[in-house]
Amino acid sequence: MSVSGPDEQRPVNEQDTPAQPPADALSDAEIERLLAASTLPTNYSMHLLGFQTKEDAEKLAGVVGAFLRLFGTFLNLERLDAITVAYDYDTALKEVDRGTTCQELTATNDTFARGVAMTVRVLHESQVKCHIVAAAGLMNSLQEPNDPDYKLAIGILAHEAAHVHDLLMQDRAYPGVLLRRATGLFFYRGCKRKIKRKHSGISSAC
Numbered sequence: 001m002s003v004s005g006p007d008e009q010r011p012v013n014e015q016d017t018p019a020q021p022p023a024d025a026l027s028d029a030e031i032e033r034l035l036a037a038s039t040l041p042t043n044y045s046m047h048l049l050g051f052q053t054k055e056d057a058e059k060l061a062g063v064v065g066a067f068l069r070l071f072g073t074f075l076n077l078e079r080l081d082a083i084t085v086a087y088d089y090d091t092a093l094k095e096v097d098r099g100t101t102c103q104e105l106t107a108t109n110d111t112f113a114r115g116v117a118m119t120v121r122v123l124h125e126s127q128v129k130c131h132i133v134a135a136a137g138l139m140n141s142l143q144e145p146n147d148p149d150y151k152l153a154i155g156i157l158a159h160e161a162a163h164v165h166d167l168l169m170q171d172r173a174y175p176g177v178l179l180r181r182a183t184g185l186f187f188y189r190g191c192k193r194k195i196k197r198k199h200s201g202i203s204s205a206c
């Protein structure tokens, strides 16, 4: 009598067979179609700061752009104004042109955590948009799938992209409100009353 275990039921050449994509995997044509429909704007700007060579910067820019394009297939990224990837993350955060008077942004840095990415809300051409700032040290991990921080870097960039989507949803739900009270005056849409506020604006730090 012979007993057949699960291992014995596998094809003989399984060890030599390349991994097959799951049955519901998208075809190359479907992936191309999705990417072509990505919501990533064609006119967003990317700033790479502190890189040793232009080639290093351009290489990472290509990878970051590809991930953002991918995220734009399931998130709405039309309000992405810019992304800055910098070795000096803290300074890059401070130097974002927010298009309005806001409290200076500082990176999270305490006993619990150190910030490596933030999505900043900016006012550009009278529209509230997002500027992602990310630490180059982490974003570099996107270039190497075997890097121990590869998945972390993907997750953090996707998280920031989700803030871009979220901003659009909030602006649609409450048009004309976001960032509009940054100067200390709250412009009440509809009756044009100006109400003095003590605090200074809605910030997007996260």
Ligand SMILES: [Zn+2]
Binding pocket: 159, 163, 206
């Ligand atoms: Zn966040």
